Amino acid sequence: MADTAQDDAFVAFERVQKSYDGETLVVKDLNLSMPRGEFLTMLGPSGSGKTTCLMMLAGFETATHGEIKLDGKPINNIPPHKRGIGMVFQNYALFPHMTVAENLSFPLEVRKMGKSEREKKVKRALEMVQMGDFGGRRPAQLSGGQQQRIALARALVFEAELVLMDEPLGALDKQLREHMQFEIKRIADDLGITVVYVTHDQTEALTMSDRVAVFDDGRIQQLAPPDVLYESPENSFVAQFIGENNTMMGTVKELNNGLALVQLDGGELIDCKPVNVSKPGERTRVSIRPERVEFNPERLQEGAHTLKAEVLEFIYMGDIFRTRLKVAGNDEFIIKTRNAPDQVRLEPGSQIEIGWLPDDCRALDA
């Protein structure tokens, strides 16, 4: 990344590396810059280094190499309590021996704020998360969702500009989790704070973020807005990690006009969009989203390559139909169709032809 881009960044990681044991790098050469007010999610499987990055930003871990800047100033040597970064922990870390109000008032007390001002801010923060009546309770008397709100309020009450969240919704059930996703996003937008959010839940990442950084093996695999990430994965890890994906192995036959002709291992030929293949003869992993597969011949482009498929299973899922096919020797090929009045329900055992737009089929690294 260019230096100029980092100068006006609010948060910047510059060539950051981290090793715990001196033998392996948990974070390898991380470069990242965020503008003020952005909601950025670090997404990745466990052990990918995303939480370590967050901890380095918060100051609980020191970078082995490289520099972390906050608002243009290096913060490597600033202890965590002087960084002024709000943080929401995985299990909330609400202090169990204090009431909700005392929990919220704690960051203000350590900042030597006067009593009346403290009370005012605590009240405002509680109202922001719609927990105004709960100030006198202990954290153990609250449900998971309520604790989550309090943890959020506590991270925001001292008006931090940067708030870090470490899988804050991991302990909630699905319905409440989805609800809180919107809630957090709304509050973040209202306050205009910058948020770094760590999760391994891709739906959460896609729903909430301005940009998502997909981590794997200590590196950012792709940093992009959710739609770009979903529709244009830059490599096969991202393609497989984000959303459901059908993949097939093959070899590049031709490359021209922004189109790649790929011969699948079964011999069939298909058109793809070359993403990170550069020359004919290369092995490639072809990736296509289940909902972009088309089996109605009328909707296919003229001259498009089609593949023969056998319907193995039809699953009714309410809003969508999910059909499992056997395509080119791969019997885990999934297509998803919207439950619309005119939609065809494929019968298991029937033979069909499937195809897609070349743009939707991406030829990635093997």
Added chain:
Amino acid sequence: MTDATDPDKFTGATPDNALRNSDRAEEQAGPVLAADGTPLKRSLSRALRRQKLRALGLIAPLLIFVLVTFIAPIADMLFRSVENQIVSNTIPNTVQALTEWEGTGDDLPPQSAYEAMYFDLFLAAEAKQHTRLGSRLNYEQAGISSLFRTTGRSLDDIGDDVQDVLEDMDESWGEGPFWYDMMWVGNSGEAARDLFDTKRSQLARMTGESLSGDVNFMPSAQMAEMLPLTTQAYTSWAIFAALVDGDTVKEEEPWEAVFTALAYDLQNGGAERVAAYDGAGAAQLQQAVENLDQIPQIDFQAIMAEADEDWNNVANWRTIKLYSPDYTPGYFLNAVDMQDGLDGFEARPENQQIYMMLFKRTLFMSLMITGSCILLGYPVAWILANLPMRTANILMILVLLPFWTSLLVRTSAWKVMLQQQGVINDVLVWLGLVADNDRLIMINNQFGTIVAMTHILLPFMILPLYSVMQTIPPSYLRAAKSLGATNWTAFWRVYFPQSVPGIGAGSILVFILAIGYYITPEIVGGTTGTFISNRIAYHISSSLNWGLAAALGSILLAVVLILYWAYDKIVGIDNVKLG
């Protein structure tokens, strides 16, 4: 959106709503019925009864074991601390005679008391019980033990004199069958059965045996009326001879007290009554009456005073009277440096006050030990809880190592370390911090005891602290720091309050162990570092004053329970966690 985000308006299966629903369910009062119409509570308890019985069966062995080996001894100890039946068992008639006597002034007790004491003590001396009673009363009044002992030796003398005089008149006074025929109820006539039963039960209580065997003797009521004291004395002797010594009553010559009693009876109205008597031994009795002036005059007070002049000391009698009831607060009073005076409880003389000081010292030192254990154990537990598992386990072994070493060895090691020619003093002298002729005294005093006991009890502090600290997630400290707290504030405001239950558990363990500790203070305590438990042990094994030991033990138990209760009130026992 805004409506839905209000937690109270958000419907569906959320944990919040589950909580609210359960709250609502509790508000709907009234008994819930099972399917067959019985209240649900009852059918539930019926269903659980079998399980409960099984559970009870499983714990029964331990329960019985605890009852037998723990609860029962404690109950026995509590009982011993007030029990005082030895006085009324050993000298029952004296206790009876002393009820009339007030004992407040300088007046000696009445003649009847001396008389009763003579016969009681005579019997007790024969049964070898008088020294036990002497030891018991000696706890309350020094000197009574030797008084009883010397008296027991010389009570025979007067009876011997009387016997000599009587035998000079007629040889048959020295013959068993003659006495037996005279005292025995015979084939006709009324038996003094009550007298016999009373004497038998008194002797049974004194010796602690059942004495249910056949005596082959029954006093005659006529004789009991004519020569009351003699009959009593002879009956006592007969029972003793038959059931304790295993002799045949008829063949044995009675003991000296019977002659003393006969002389007394004859001198006090018996002479007139004998005139009308014509049964066995009538001739000899009348002969004795005729020569009454030859028989030594019986004055029980004088007899007792001759045996030991301390019987004219009113204080001894007062002590006997004060401690004659079956149950006494005396041991407890003694245990708090008080005594039972005639006008209520009063403090003991200053030079005899020792136990309150010992109790205070025990409390003070236990608190010091608990405090030092907290100071030393907290950082160790912290490190253990925050190290990786493998390293923590190795360090934990070091903490536990003392447990695998004999207590005696550890305590003796401190003796080696701390004594004046010991390691620490040597090092200090070598460093020049202490002059060679001015070595520090660190053992056989309070300091040594506190050091050694802190070391010994430290694991009991570290273990609960460690297990509580392990449950405190490091994220709390991180959260506190991310909220702007310095390391110290984060520790003091967030970590420390959560570790308090561990401190509580450790403190209770250490304090209760310390307050009853015996062996370490015994070895390294010297005179200024001993605990109340050492005094209890002394009374159990050396002075044999078990009643006082029991009272001290009971007070110690009560103090611990009170402190425990206070702790529960102040800190709350729910806040004690062992992990």
